[in-house]
Amino acid sequence: MKDVVRRNFDASVDAYTTYERRTNRFTSLARLLAAEMSARTDGGLGRVLDAGAGTGVSTRVFTETAADTIALDISREMLREIDSAARLQADFDHLPLSDQSVDGVAFTASLFLVPDPAAAVREAARVLRPDGVVGAVAPLGWFCPDGTDVFEQFERESRSPADTSALEDALASEFSTTTGTWKFSTTAENIRLFHAIPAMAARLYPKLDTEERVLQAHELLGPLDGTFEQRWRWVIGVPE
Ligand SMILES: C[S@@+](CC[C@H](N)C(=O)[O-])C[C@H]1O[C@@H](n2cnc3c(N)ncnc32)[C@H](O)[C@@H]1O
Structure with a gap:
């Protein structure tokens, strides 16, 4: 599963950058998360x-906010885009860091991509100092103006490797947590652009190859029109 996620993100650099330039979504999420953590x-x-640093969108935000930022990601190709911070290619489940060596662990749109969030959270707890803070933000989906899930009208669910509730539970079992929801207005075009990212199109068509899954996602979402709401769950944890 993790090899698949890594390969999907290795193939996603250009489309991810295009989506972020258009929407600024991950920058906004990282800013909100950094403020809650601070x-x-x-x-x-x-x-x-910066756990799951990707192309460095969240790294840039944490570099502005924190004294020192380490960018860690499983995808070599995503990580290659970063030149602003120390970089580590590694898996959340095996962090190449000593016990109690960081003051914050930030999972900006990354913890829901692992099959077992509890293992990643245990590692985060291990490397965190006793007065440290962990932050995570994970998707709740897209909603129509009447409150129904956008994907209810299609024959496909938009499914992540881990449910956001599993990630909340994992964090709550290691930390004392606070949670909330951030909502953003978005358009049909931006939902299509999100699913033009091969790693995101994999939510809909995990078994198809990169090109085919992006094509299928574009076709599925073609009839979508109008304005929607994208919701993200945030969780902040401090050691108990
Ligand atoms: C949606 S991107 C978010 C990137 C960045 N935080 C941002 O705000 O733009 C999620 C990142 O998590 C990374 N990731 C997924 N599973 C991982 C794992 N098990 N270990 C380390 N990184 C992982 C992916 O490679 C991807 O770059």
Whole structure:
């Protein structure tokens, strides 16, 4: 499963960059998450692990906010886009960091991509200092103006490797947590653009090859029109 996720993101650099340039969505999420994490520390964020740094969108935000940022990702191709911070190619389940060596661990739109969020959360708890803070943001989906899930009208669900509730539970079992929801207005065009990212089209067509899955996603979402709401769940945890 993780090899598949890594290969999917290795093939997603250009489409991810196009989506972010158009929407600024991941920058907004990282800014909101950094603010929530900072609010729970005395004197600001020190050394932060940007867990699932991707092309560095969240890394840029944490570099502005924290004293020191480490960008970690399983995908070599995504990570190659980053030149602003120390980079590590690694898996959340085996962090190449010593115990209690960071003040913050930030999972900006990344923790829902693992099959077992509990294992990743245990690793985050291991590397975090006793007065540290962990933050995660994960998707709740897209909603029509009447509140129904956008994907209800299609024969496909938009499914992540881990449910957002599994990730909330995993964090709550290691940390004392606070949660909330961020909502963004978006368009049909931007939902199509999101699913033009091979790693995101895999939510709909996991078994098809890269090109075919993006084509199928574009075709499925073709009839979509209008304005929608995208919702993201955030979780902040501090050691108990
Ligand atoms: C949606 S991107 C978010 C990237 C970045 N945080 C941002 O805000 O743009 C998720 C990233 O998580 C990484 N990822 C997924 N599973 C991982 C794992 N098990 N270990 C490390 N990184 C992982 C992916 O390779 C991808 O780059």
